[in-house]
Amino acid sequence: MRARLIYNPTSGHETLRENVGDILNILEKAGYEASAFRTTPEEDSAMHEARRVAEEGFDLIIAAGGDGTINEVVNGISPLEKRPEIAIIPAGTTNDFARALKIPRDDVVEAAKVILKKQKLPIDIGQAGDKYFMNIAGGGSMTELTYEVPSAYKSILGYLAYLLKGAELLPKNSPIDMHIEYDDGVFDGKATLFLIGLTNSIGGMEQIAPDSVIGDGTFSLIIVKETNIRDLVHLIALVINGGRHVDNPKVIYTKTKKLSVKANNDSKIMINLDGEYGGDAPMDLVNLHNHLTIYANIDSMPDKSIPENVNIKKESD
The missing domain is CATH 2.60.200.40 (Tumour Suppressor Smad4)
Structure with a gap:
């Protein structure tokens, strides 16, 4: 399985850039052949890269950065018929989506380790014209x-x-x-x-x-x-x-x-x-x-926030 880390080097006081190697090691441990892409000042850099690797058949995209970076990745893959799974590593300001999924927001390496738990959740995505939003x-x-x-x-x-x-x-x-x-x-x-x-x-x-x-x-x-x-x-x-x-x-x-x-x-x-x-x-x-599937820290999420018809095994079960 192939995974692509798409990260914003300026997010989180540059903590992402300093920890790329550790994150890639975690992805390898999770069973992925992992590589990284550093976003550029070019407009929609993360979106274009997400679209490219999705069309190449990658199995997982990890969006690392603030809500803007995550939104770009979502916009890159949502129009496609075959969409890779996604994971997020928050390193921005509010990190609303990560907060809802109970993904650690103060340590990018701990956030990456959520992938090792192999807990995934189908999520809805909003569409507004030709644009998409996740939160x-x-x-x-x-x-x-x-x-x-x-x-x-x-x-x-x-x-x-x-x-x-x-x-x-x-x-x-x-x-x-x-x-x-x-x-x-x-x-x-x-x-x-x-x-x-x-x-x-x-x-x-x-x-x-x-x-x-x-x-x-x-x-x-x-x-x-x-x-x-x-x-x-x-x-x-x-x-x-x-x-x-x-x-x-x-x-x-x-x-x-x-x-x-x-x-x-x-x-x-x-x-x-x-x-x-x-x-x-x-x-x-x-x-x-249920347009996308995402890695989530489901053990820490309240049961009431997950649909009853979604059968997801928690580690505590």
């Missing part, structure tokens, strides 16, 4: 702060950078007039933001979609209706305090397999895909059920 999509004035945080701040301050920028933007927050269609209904009016998630971890917080089940074929949909600063601060407090925001009258929280969003009047909605700008509405977003 979150959204729109609204509050989601736009991710575009305004300088990369240097992300590297130094991590998620704190987003919180600081968010606090700065709160007084400027303006709800957007939008039309959203989802499986069980329609929302038409002004909203501060909408989010659809594939895991329970969004922006470093694990309570935004408290009952999310990985790979169950649905998105967790959150629509925050028109709010003022006091409402937003209150909702954030409810998120932190056990995910109780889902019962607030300012919030629509449900599950859906697809979503269509467009702006009303002269409004503009920039769509955020995994923290990056993904185009403007109108846009259709669809859940691709």
Whole structure:
């Protein structure tokens, strides 16, 4: 079996570059003939390499870096009919996807060792036009702060950078007039933001979609209706305090397999895909059920986050 490590040398204060040899040794121990590719400043470098090795018939791709690197790998292989399995080694800022899969986020070598456990999970992927996302999509004035945080701040301050920028933007927050269609209904009016998630971890917080089940074929949909600063601060407090925001009258929280969003009047909605700008509405977003298979630290994942019909043996069983 062949495995290709695709790593971003600038992620994680260059810890990836220093540990490539150890990671390749772990892959060899797992039974793979392993090689590595160092991403370049060229646009979509990781995506192009993932597509190339997938078409060559590699069995496994390891995406090592931040959420952006992982998103590129997902976009490289998701359009293909024959897709390799994937693993991730987190070395970025929020590492939402790794957080949900309980993969170590503070030691890249320990993250690689998850592959030795041979525990794999089928996961859903979101499709938005000709782009793909593995964790979150959204729109609204509050989601736009991710575009305004300088990369240097992300590297130094991590998620704190987003919180600081968010606090700065709160007084400027303006709800957007939008039309959203989802499986069980329609929302038409002004909203501060909408989010659809594939895991329970969004922006470093694990309570935004408290009952999310990985790979169950649905998105967790959150629509925050028109709010003022006091409402937003209150909702954030409810998120932190056990995910109780889902019962607030300012919030629509449900599950859906697809979503269509467009702006009303002269409004503009920039769509955020995994923290990056993904185009403007109108846009259709669809859940691709069990589209990829990924290595996960399933022993550490709560049973409620895994579909009941997925029979995966834990080491503790």
